[in-house]
Amino acid sequence: MTFWKLFARNRSAVMGLVIIFLIILMALTAPLFFPADPFSLAGQPMSPPGENGFLLGSDSLGRDVAAGIAHGAKTSLLIGLLATLVAVFVGVIMGALAGYYGGFIDNLLMRATEMFQTIPSFIFAILLVAIMKPSIESIVIAIAVVSWPAVARLVRGEFLSLRGREFVQACHTIGMNDIRIMLAEMLPNCLSPIIVIGSLMVATAILIESGLAFLGLGDPNIMSWGFQVGAGRTLLRSAWWVCTFPGIAILLTVLAINLVGEGLNDALNPRLRERT
Amino acid sequence: MTRLLDIRDLHVALPAGGQRAHAVKAADLHLEENEILCVVGESGSGKSLTARAVMGLLPKPHVHISQGEVMFQGEDLAKASEARLRQIRGSDISMIFQEPMTALNPVMTIGNQIDEVFRFHENMPGKERRARALKLLEDVHLPDPEQTLDAYPHQLSGGQRQRAMIAMALALDPKILIADEPTTALDVTTQAQVLKLIKEMQAEHGTGVLFITHDFGVVADIADRVAVMQNGLVVETGTTDEVLRNPQHPYTQGLMAAVPSLTPRAARARSEESVLSVNKLVKTYSSGGGLFGGKARVVHAAKEVTFDLARGETLGIVGESGSGKSTVARCIVRLNDAEAGEILLGGTDLRPLGRSAMRAHRSKIQMVFQDPFASLNPRTKVGKIIAQGPLLYGASTEEAREKALELLEIVGLDDRAYDRFPHEFSGGQRQRIGIARALALEPQILVADEPVSALDVSIQAQILELLDSIRDRMNLSMIFITHDLRVAAQVCDRIAVMRRGEVVEIGATEGIFANPQHEYTRDLLSAVPGKGWFASETAVAS
Known part of the structure; x- marks a missing residue:
C-alpha cells in the first residue's frame, strides 16, 4: 500500500491536512487581500463583525482583526516550524550520541536533558524570552530550548534498541565509522517516530508562541494571533470578536496539526496499522 | 465410538x-x-x-x-x-x-x-x-x-x-x-x-x-x-514408523532427507598452516552496580579459551545457551572486547588494537549473523548492503557494483536482487545476502554465528551446502557457532565443546562423535533428539 493510501485511511487526518493547507494559503495571500500594515488604524474602533467594512470587526484602536489573523498566520506557522526544526536537530544529535555510545556519554547527556525537563517548559520559555528581549529569534530559541529534550529521549530510546541489532553490528564488522553508522544506517530507521513527534511539536510551539505573545512577550513589531488575543482580553465582554477570532484560528491550526500528526503516526507505525 | x-x-x-x-x-x-x-x-x-x-x-x-x-x-x-x-x-x-x-x-x-x-x-x-x-x-x-x-x-x-x-x-x-x-x-x-x-x-x-x-x-x-x-x-x-521409515509423499521425503545426519562426514586433511590462534581469551560480563555502587554480578563468558584455526578448515564451537560460544565469536570479530588473552591473526594480536588500528584488519575476519531478518538494514537496497564494504575500502562505485553482482551470483541469487529491499526476500534468501556481504571484503576467516538456526530444515541444508562450497572455492577458514550437533557433524572438521565459558573438549569431529572424552559432551550427544532414526541413513548426508 502506498503511503498516501495508508494516511488517507484516517479521514480526520485528511481534514487536518486540508485545514493546514488553507491556513498556509491564507498566510501566503495575506499581502494581496490586506495590503496595509495590520498594525495600521483602519477605521472606526470597536466595530462589530460585518460593520464599517470590517469582516471580523476591529479592536479598540481600530485595527482590522481579519487583517491581523491573515498576517499573524505567517508568524505562527513560521515560528512553529523553525522552533521545531531547531529542537529536532538538537534533540536528534543529543539522543543519537547518548543512545549510540551509552555509558558515560549517555549518563552525561541524559542528566543534562533531565535538568531541562525539570523546569516547567512554559515558565522556562517566559524566562528565556524575558532575558533575551522579545524578538522572533529569541522566541524561536526559547521554544526550541524547552522542546528538544522530548526528541532527545525518543531518539536515545530508538538508538539504544537499534544499536544491538545485527545489521548495525554487521556495519561494525566491515569497519564503517561511527558517524556513518549513525547517520546512514540507524537514523533512517527511526525517522518515522521523529516525524510524528516533530509534527506534534509544531502544534505545541504555536501554542507556546501564542502564550508568550498574549503575555506581551512577543515581537512587538510583528502581528501574531497571541498578540491579538492579548490585546483584546480586556474587551472580552464589550467586544467579544477581538479575542474570539484569533483564538479560533489558534484552535483550528493546533487541532489540524495534531490530526495530521496522528494520521502520520498511524501510517508510519506498522504495529498500529491493524488496530482498527 | x-x-x-x-x-x-x-x-x-x-x-x-x-x-x-x-x-x-x-x-x-x-x-x-x-x-x-x-x-x-x-x-x-x-x-x-x-x-x-x-x-x-x-x-x-x-x-x-x-x-x-x-x-x-x-x-x-x-x-x-x-x-x-x-x-x-x-x-x-x-x-x-x-x-x-x-x-x-x-x-x-x-x-x-x-x-x-x-x-x-x-x-x-x-x-x-x-x-x-x-x-x-x-x-x-x-x-x-x-x-x-x-x-x-x-x-x-x-x-x-x-x-x-x-x-x-x-x-x-x-x-x-x-x-x-x-x-x-x-x-x-x-x-x-x-x-x-x-x-x-x-x-x-x-x-x-x-x-x-x-x-x-x-x-x-x-x-x-x-x-x-x-x-x-x-x-x-x-x-511414526510408517512415516519416518517409509515416507510416501515427496515433501515428507524431502524433509527427512534434509535432516542432517549425526554421522560426521568423512574427515579432510588438515592444513599445516594456522591462520588464527586464540590464546587464553577471557571475557566477563558484569551487571548491576550502577551509579551508586551496589554489588555487581559477574558472569564468566569466556574462561581462558584457547584454540587454533587452520587454513581451509571449519571449526565448530558447540554448546548450550550461556556457554559463551557467541561471546567468543564476537570477541574474535571485535564486536566485544575481551579482557585478556591473544587473538593472533597472521602474527598480529588483534585483542588490544584500538578502533582505528583495528580497521586495517576488519576485512580479514567477517561475520555471518543468526537472524536473517535483523541482520540486514530494512531501509537499504540489497546491492548497497553488499557493495558498502568494498566502497569503504576504496573501491570505485563501478568496481563495488560488479563485485556485488558477482557475489549475488555466487550465493545463488538473481541479478535483479541488486535493486530490491531486504523485506522482499525470504529468510533463506536473506541469509544468502548476509553471506554475500561478509564475502565482499574477501576475508580469510568467516565467523558464522548460528547461521542456520532460524531457518527451516530444507533451507538449512541449502545454506550449509553454500557455506561449504564457498569455503572451498575461496579457501576460507570458518568458525561455525551452533547449538545443533547434527549441523555440526555435517559442516565441521573439528569441534570445540563449550560449557559455562570453558572449552571442555576440542578435537576432530569424528573423534568427538565416536569417542567423546568429557562427560558433558556425552550428555549433549545423548540428548540429541531422534537418535537412531536418521543416523543410520548416512547416504542422506551427501
Whole structure:
C-alpha cells in the first residue's frame, strides 16, 4: 500500500491536512487581500463583525482583526516550524550520541536533558524570552530550548534498541565509522517516530508562541494571533470578536496539526496499522 | 465410538489480500485417547493455527474457521460459544506454549497461577488447592516444590518454567493436551528431559497429546502417529514408523532427507598452516552496580579459551545457551572486547588494537549473523548492503557494483536482487545476502554465528551446502557457532565443546562423535533428539 493510501485511511487526518493547507494559503495571500500594515488604524474602533467594512470587526484602536489573523498566520506557522526544526536537530544529535555510545556519554547527556525537563517548559520559555528581549529569534530559541529534550529521549530510546541489532553490528564488522553508522544506517530507521513527534511539536510551539505573545512577550513589531488575543482580553465582554477570532484560528491550526500528526503516526507505525 | 478429537475438513481462512486464502485447507486429523499425535511442518505450514483452531484461540476476526468441524467427544468446537469454549479450555483441553517466559504471568507466583486454574474451574477450599498444586509440581519433578510454589517465573530456569507450565496444563487432568513447539526454546539437554516428562505424564494420565513441532528428531522421540503439513494441507499421516521409515509423499521425503545426519562426514586433511590462534581469551560480563555502587554480578563468558584455526578448515564451537560460544565469536570479530588473552591473526594480536588500528584488519575476519531478518538494514537496497564494504575500502562505485553482482551470483541469487529491499526476500534468501556481504571484503576467516538456526530444515541444508562450497572455492577458514550437533557433524572438521565459558573438549569431529572424552559432551550427544532414526541413513548426508 502506498503511503498516501495508508494516511488517507484516517479521514480526520485528511481534514487536518486540508485545514493546514488553507491556513498556509491564507498566510501566503495575506499581502494581496490586506495590503496595509495590520498594525495600521483602519477605521472606526470597536466595530462589530460585518460593520464599517470590517469582516471580523476591529479592536479598540481600530485595527482590522481579519487583517491581523491573515498576517499573524505567517508568524505562527513560521515560528512553529523553525522552533521545531531547531529542537529536532538538537534533540536528534543529543539522543543519537547518548543512545549510540551509552555509558558515560549517555549518563552525561541524559542528566543534562533531565535538568531541562525539570523546569516547567512554559515558565522556562517566559524566562528565556524575558532575558533575551522579545524578538522572533529569541522566541524561536526559547521554544526550541524547552522542546528538544522530548526528541532527545525518543531518539536515545530508538538508538539504544537499534544499536544491538545485527545489521548495525554487521556495519561494525566491515569497519564503517561511527558517524556513518549513525547517520546512514540507524537514523533512517527511526525517522518515522521523529516525524510524528516533530509534527506534534509544531502544534505545541504555536501554542507556546501564542502564550508568550498574549503575555506581551512577543515581537512587538510583528502581528501574531497571541498578540491579538492579548490585546483584546480586556474587551472580552464589550467586544467579544477581538479575542474570539484569533483564538479560533489558534484552535483550528493546533487541532489540524495534531490530526495530521496522528494520521502520520498511524501510517508510519506498522504495529498500529491493524488496530482498527 | 466417538473419537476424542476429530478434525474434519477444517478450513482456516486468512484475511483477504494475503498470500493465501486459507492457512489450513481441508485438514482431516484425529486424536485418540492415550496417544501422541505430532503435527510437523515448516514455518507457514499452518500447524500452529490448526492447534489454535481446536482451542478457539484464532486471532478473530481476521483469521477464522470458515468450514469444517472440530469434534471433541461428539461436540463441535467450531460452533461452540465463547462461554462453552472457556469452560473446555483448561479443564478438558489445555495448552502449553513455546516460550514459557511469555506464557506465564511475570508478576504472579507459580503457586498463584496454578491456583487460578483450580479457582476458575472447581470449587474447593484453599488448603486443598495448595496441596494439589504441590502434588503437581512434585509430579513434574521440579526440585523443591514448596519453594517453587512461591517463586516468580523469572526466578526459574527455562526448563523449570516449562515444567511449571506443564504442571499447570495438567492441573485439571485434561483429556487433551496441545503442545505448540514446547521445547523449541530450550537447550538440547533440557529438551530431552521435558520430552521425557511429557511422555511420562501422558502415559500416566492417558491424555491425548497434540504435539506441534518442526523438528523431525523430536517427532521420532515422542510421537505415536505423525501428520505432515505443507502450505496448509495435511500431505501425509501415519504411524511414526510408517512415516519416518517409509515416507510416501515427496515433501515428507524431502524433509527427512534434509535432516542432517549425526554421522560426521568423512574427515579432510588438515592444513599445516594456522591462520588464527586464540590464546587464553577471557571475557566477563558484569551487571548491576550502577551509579551508586551496589554489588555487581559477574558472569564468566569466556574462561581462558584457547584454540587454533587452520587454513581451509571449519571449526565448530558447540554448546548450550550461556556457554559463551557467541561471546567468543564476537570477541574474535571485535564486536566485544575481551579482557585478556591473544587473538593472533597472521602474527598480529588483534585483542588490544584500538578502533582505528583495528580497521586495517576488519576485512580479514567477517561475520555471518543468526537472524536473517535483523541482520540486514530494512531501509537499504540489497546491492548497497553488499557493495558498502568494498566502497569503504576504496573501491570505485563501478568496481563495488560488479563485485556485488558477482557475489549475488555466487550465493545463488538473481541479478535483479541488486535493486530490491531486504523485506522482499525470504529468510533463506536473506541469509544468502548476509553471506554475500561478509564475502565482499574477501576475508580469510568467516565467523558464522548460528547461521542456520532460524531457518527451516530444507533451507538449512541449502545454506550449509553454500557455506561449504564457498569455503572451498575461496579457501576460507570458518568458525561455525551452533547449538545443533547434527549441523555440526555435517559442516565441521573439528569441534570445540563449550560449557559455562570453558572449552571442555576440542578435537576432530569424528573423534568427538565416536569417542567423546568429557562427560558433558556425552550428555549433549545423548540428548540429541531422534537418535537412531536418521543416523543410520548416512547416504542422506551427501
